[in-house]
Amino acid sequence: MSIESVWPLGVFASLDAGLGVRWEVIEQLHVPTIQLHAPSPPRCTRQTAAELQAQLSRMNVTLTCVFGGFHDESYADIPTVARTVGLVPRATRAERVAGMKVIADFAAWLACDAVGLHLGVVPHRKSDECEYDAVVSVTRELCDHVAEHGQRIHLETGQETADELLEFIGAVERDNLFINFDPANMILYGTGEPIEALEKVGRFVRSVHCKDATWSDQPTKTWGREVPLGEGAVGMRRYLQTLKDLGYRGPLTIEREIPEQADRQLREIGQATRLLTDLSAELWGQAG
Ligand code: MG
Secondary structure (H helix, E strand, O other): OOOHHHOOEEEEOOOOOOOOHHHHHHOOOOOOEEEOOOOOHHOOOOHHHHHHHHHHHOOEEEEEEEEEEOOOOOOOOOOHHHHHOOOOOOOHHHHHHHHHHHHHHHHHHOOOOEEEEEOOOOOOOOOHHHHHHHHHHHHHHHHHHOHHHHHHHHOOOOOOHHHHHHHHHHHHHOOOEEEEOOHHHHHHOOOOOOOHHHHHHHHHHEEEEOEEEEEOOOOOOOOOEEEEEOOOOOOOOHHHHHHOOOOOOOOOEEEEOOOHHHHHHHHHHHHHHHHHHHHHHHHHOOOO
């Protein structure tokens, strides 16, 4: 079996202006798969889906996961994430669950069977059982909605430790709830050594981000720093070796949160694709 079929390369892209990789960069680098940051729910129309599907088919690119996000979320600093991101903030919870369902329907029109999201900073079960149960309940509702399309939910890692994430998945009790593992987020948020975390949650990992970062000098209080792939503290060889040992077979999706400048993206994403291609060839014992 070729490496390309076991671990096809991918990039994180976006329909709206933002931090996604530009279409022409995807084409120039011949990246075969993408994860897509969904447009805001009102723009998730059948027409947008049809146009996107035509474009992906022209480019010969497979869509592997659609990520939901909301215009009023902010990643400015860790306390702001806790206040504004995902299904956790109470004031926007109902509206966002409804929005995620629209995004899941949009993904279904695109024949995509995975829907990803940042759930937000889930309160500790013991410190706020009522809110914890409420977030469990809406996640269950979302899992049941996407199950009607035969889809899975992939929770993005980083905002909680591996043990907290396992406890949460156990509490939801749905067999279509999985993980999109992002090793750099564990470092950025200071929630755990990424490889150790990956080994703990590995059985739930159905998609991954290839992203790198350096630790903050005050982990969990302030952000670490995102850096080009291979230059941070993740350790890409060990990351890929662990994924292989855990039996992960699926896309290696490069996520690089840099502005949409084509030349910089071509340079940095190009380097990342070469690094992953070389390491994969080494690990699978094939010429690259
Ligand atoms: Mg990520």
